[in-house]
Amino acid sequence: MSEKYETKAVTHGAEGVAHGAEACAAKAVRLDAADELAKSRELFALPDGVVYLDGNSLGALPRAVPGRLQDVAAREWGELLIRSWDESGWWTAPERIGDLISPIVGAAPGQIVVGDSTSVNIFKALVAAVRLAGNDRDEILVDATTFPTDGYLAESAARMTGRTLRPVRPEEVRDALGPRTAAVLLNHVDYRSGRLYDLPGLTAAVHEAGALAVWDLCHSAGALPVGLDEHSVDLAVGCTYKYLNGGPGSPAYLYVAARHQARFDSPLPGWTGHANPFGMTPEFTPADGATRGRVGTPDILSMLALETALGVWEGVGIDSVRAKSLALTDFFVECVRAYVPAGRVELVTPSAHVERGSQIALRCDDAGDVMRALIARGVVGDFRHPDVLRFGFTPLYVGFGDVERAARVLAEVL
Amino acid sequence: MSEKYETKAVTHGAEGVAHGAEACAAKAVRLDAADELAKSRELFALPDGVVYLDGNSLGALPRAVPGRLQDVAAREWGELLIRSWDESGWWTAPERIGDLISPIVGAAPGQIVVGDSTSVNIFKALVAAVRLAGNDRDEILVDATTFPTDGYLAESAARMTGRTLRPVRPEEVRDALGPRTAAVLLNHVDYRSGRLYDLPGLTAAVHEAGALAVWDLCHSAGALPVGLDEHSVDLAVGCTYKYLNGGPGSPAYLYVAARHQARFDSPLPGWTGHANPFGMTPEFTPADGATRGRVGTPDILSMLALETALGVWEGVGIDSVRAKSLALTDFFVECVRAYVPAGRVELVTPSAHVERGSQIALRCDDAGDVMRALIARGVVGDFRHPDVLRFGFTPLYVGFGDVERAARVLAEVL
The missing domain is CATH 3.40.640.10 (Type I PLP-dependent aspartate aminotransferase-like (Major domain))
Incomplete structure (x- = not known):
């Protein structure tokens, strides 16, 4: 992992939450500024004011998709009709x-x-x-x-x-x-x-x-x-x-x-x-x-939407995605530790990088209610029965500022 | 079947092709004028100058579909994101x-x-x-x-x-x-x-x-x-x-x-x-x-396009579709008999209504070449190996004038 994503855990010590919060917010700015994948976010249409941490359930909309769908429907299907199986490469x-x-x-x-x-x-x-x-x-x-x-x-x-x-x-x-x-x-x-x-x-x-x-x-x-x-x-x-x-x-x-x-x-x-x-x-x-x-x-409308969606990977390597994913999840855990009162949530996802995917699951009482409150405040994760809050981190469109905000709102809700 | 679709076979007699052609063209006008499903055609986007007789392979584009796809992609997926599984009725x-x-x-x-x-x-x-x-x-x-x-x-x-x-x-x-x-x-x-x-x-x-x-x-x-x-x-x-x-x-x-x-x-x-x-x-x-x-x-983009496409059935009964389908296929056979030299094509589809779907298959030498020539002249059917010309008749967007033109162009090609 590159230096810029280094996210050493904040010790939740005597300085208290305020100091940790200040440190997290400042760090988010630094990490975002150094994020070489930050520009990929422009390729996605995300609603204003929302931190979307549910891409592990439904990924966000790549901006190019609606235009492609329009072309596939109106021109390839509507005008070329059956010829598109060959001429438009459907087959x-x-x-x-x-x-x-x-x-x-x-x-x-x-x-x-x-x-x-x-x-x-x-x-x-x-x-x-x-x-x-x-x-x-x-x-x-x-x-x-x-x-x-x-x-x-x-x-x-x-x-x-x-x-x-x-x-x-x-x-x-x-x-x-x-x-x-x-x-x-x-x-x-x-x-x-x-x-x-x-x-x-x-x-x-x-x-x-x-x-x-x-x-x-x-x-x-x-x-x-x-x-x-x-x-x-x-x-x-x-x-x-x-x-x-x-x-x-x-x-x-x-x-x-x-x-x-x-x-x-x-x-x-x-x-x-x-x-x-x-x-x-x-x-x-x-x-x-x-x-x-x-x-x-083959189901052409959905398939060609997918083809266009995969365009966001042009020039992106999976290793840099992984590096940012680990940095995002590390930083989320760090911010949660800084903001959320000790004992209120329990980390379900392994801490070791070698055992961690691109999501953080937290066990929490009233997890269903907590997730509803988070979503109402613009932080979208999801709830898994009976007591798990799931937060997915998609490196192509989630930034470190999003992560800091999510942890902060979680602390407010709790 | 209603009176307006009556399509008694033209006897291909001594009067010759010219008389039959005149009769077919005039009859097409009468049948189209009396066609109570004619207005459904407005619900489809069909390319200008094309007679589309391949709806038994890929149906034509209902005009409402591209707009719905746009809304599903941009708003339901892009803005509402995961919430659409409930709120937009995806599930x-x-x-x-x-x-x-x-x-x-x-x-x-x-x-x-x-x-x-x-x-x-x-x-x-x-x-x-x-x-x-x-x-x-x-x-x-x-x-x-x-x-x-x-x-x-x-x-x-x-x-x-x-x-x-x-x-x-x-x-x-x-x-x-x-x-x-x-x-x-x-x-x-x-x-x-x-x-x-x-x-x-x-x-x-x-x-x-x-x-x-x-x-x-x-x-x-x-x-x-x-x-x-x-x-x-x-x-x-x-x-x-x-x-x-x-x-x-x-x-x-x-x-x-x-x-x-x-x-x-x-x-x-x-x-x-x-x-x-x-x-x-x-x-x-x-x-x-x-x-x-x-x-x-469920594959939502394709599924909701289908839902919108089914809107063309509002107020349409399958019995009236069947009546027109039989009239179209009867009339096509009648026009083919009037236009195409005897012996050049052979009717594969049964004549009896009770044994006929909504397509007419004609056996023909060089069927592949003939179909390519038809398509080049704007009459789109398809070819089935080794020697069959297939013409599908979708009553919601095919008219009797289309049928007459298809038979006429077929005769020209042959």
């Missing part, structure tokens, strides 16, 4: 946009297709992983603490492939691995706590057991380096509406490592994943490459 | 829009949810149908002549439920039904020939054999009455980008008859189909009603 959008996501998650081109929801892609990836693992491996491990849709779809994948699903806590995965293990579905960052798991180490352990690693990147992609290729991940899925700012419910993506593509056997072999989709042959012959992960007709 | 869009489709396909409210692609919905519907049929029925029948994605997904559904898939021609379905039959997947209108199948009769036959009928409505919904409830269809799916004009790749829908909902057991049990989606419980408890057919986060 190849899933692969083209996949290749825009690739550098953000550390994948070489040709391994990601965009389309369907994360849940549907989890089903594809997990069933395909089980089939790649072969018939003598009859167990699927799934993170028991994960976002629940992963567990629901894993249960269905197990039921429909005749495997047993075994939910385990992430820290138990290494012990649970064995010759029965076919595949392991893990979340890179826990949606509630913001804890970052050890993708390189866990993937290596899964491979050592002869199984396949399937990663859900919903809460990490766009916020921190993933290194899919570098760490030999087998399959991965993720949504695009959090740190990738694709818009509400924008299409998800599926990563199939190049080495597995020829044997990727989808449970949803739709016509657009066919080697010759317009041949209309009765037999399904899968396309080469990641294309065989496609299913139905 | 309930799949059911709300399903209820807009219901009257078009003859379903009472509460039985249709919008989301995912047709292919994904076929998988859900067919697996659920097999599970509803019980373990002692081990065979799935699928229309062997259908749009191929139906067959591909049916094959996967069979493989993953341990059933056998048996492709049959639609006319063989009755003989193929038996005590082994779990479910039958049929297309209401064949995508290539435009043939309309006997949904009431086939559904009754399937039920008599104790099996479930799953219908694919892609090429019928919005063009003719379907009567899902009236004919006791069990499950149905359809796309929304053809006669429902939802836009390129707009979300598909799933119909689950009310009597089956409590036992509908989805192979894709995603979190948004959960009874308490924000409870984040590790066990999947399906929601009541059609909601349990939902999977992942």
Whole structure:
């Protein structure tokens, strides 16, 4: 991390809150002035007076998106009509946009297709992983603490492939691995706590057991380096509406490592994943490459909005995003310590950088009421049942002044 | 059918083509003047000088859509951000829009949810149908002549439920039904020939054999009455980008008859189909009603474009659409007979109204070249391998003058 983001914790000592507040406010100004990603904020349309710390649920609107949507609807659809499938590049959008996501998650081109929801892609990836693992491996491990849709779809994948699903806590995965293990579905960052798991180490352990690693990147992609290729991940899925700012419910993506593509056997072999989709042959012959992960007709309006949204990444490296993300979350914790009376909130997110995603979760009594009060004062995070305040920090549009204000308003509310 | 659409076939006799052409042109004027759906055309943005007969592939743009998209992106997403899931009604869009489709396909409210692609919905519907049929029925029948994605997904559904898939021609379905039959997947209108199948009769036959009928409505919904409830269809799916004009790749829908909902057991049990989606419980408890057919986060931009597109149906009954559709296709055949030299094209679509969807398919040598020439002259249909010219007639924006011009230009090209 670069010097400019250094955020040594303020000791909440005898000088009292006033001194800490003054120090935080001054520091925010300094950090913002030195922030090389600050200019990215201009690429987003954010409402005046709002500190938006819910980009880990729905990313903010990139300014270029409404204009592109207008053009896609009025000209590409309205005027060119059916010709746009070729002339406007609609047909190849899933692969083209996949290749825009690739550098953000550390994948070489040709391994990601965009389309369907994360849940549907989890089903594809997990069933395909089980089939790649072969018939003598009859167990699927799934993170028991994960976002629940992963567990629901894993249960269905197990039921429909005749495997047993075994939910385990992430820290138990290494012990649970064995010759029965076919595949392991893990979340890179826990949606509630913001804890970052050890993708390189866990993937290596899964491979050592002869199984396949399937990663859900919903809460990490766009916020921190993933290194899919570098760490030999087998399959991965993720949504695009959090740190990738694709818009509400924008299409998800599926990563199939190049080495597995020829044997990727989808449970949803739709016509657009066919080697010759317009041949209309009765037999399904899968396309080469990641294309065989496609299913139905791509959802063009949402997909092209996403393509435009990904334009904010031009010239931005994921390492600088990660550096700022850690600085933002460090600084938020520092400001909370300075402003909020001791004992009123409890830090849920790990302090160690190596275990932290791009959010801070605080346990707090009456968390639901507290979040409503925060939102009424223009600080938007979200509440997770039963007692968690979640604050997400998107480095491309959140500044250090936002962070200071959020902590200050939180202290006022409490 | 009302008197005004009467379109008695012109006998292509000794008077020759010139007389027939004069008669066709005059008749088109009369028919357009009497067309009570003519005003609907104003609700669509169609390029000048184009006769658009490809609405059975991609429906035209309803004029209200770009404005709605602008509002959804700039205000609902950009300003209200995460609040829009409640305040802008995003969360309930799949059911709300399903209820807009219901009257078009003859379903009472509460039985249709919008989301995912047709292919994904076929998988859900067919697996659920097999599970509803019980373990002692081990065979799935699928229309062997259908749009191929139906067959591909049916094959996967069979493989993953341990059933056998048996492709049959639609006319063989009755003989193929038996005590082994779990479910039958049929297309209401064949995508290539435009043939309309006997949904009431086939559904009754399937039920008599104790099996479930799953219908694919892609090429019928919005063009003719379907009567899902009236004919006791069990499950149905359809796309929304053809006669429902939802836009390129707009979300598909799933119909689950009310009597089956409590036992509908989805192979894709995603979190948004959960009874308490924000409870984040590790066990999947399906929601009541059609909601349990939902999977992942709804794709809001595309979904709300579709909602606006469905506004063109306000005050329009499907029976009047069907009457005009038959008049248009009758008149097209009449004009083709009058203009095109005998023997140059062959009618693939059945002449009998009871067997005709809303398209006319003509077999023709060099069909690919002919279609390219037609499109260059502003008459847009499409080509289906190897030798079929397809012309789709969307009654809400195609007029009789368009039909006459299309046939005239076809004759010129030939």
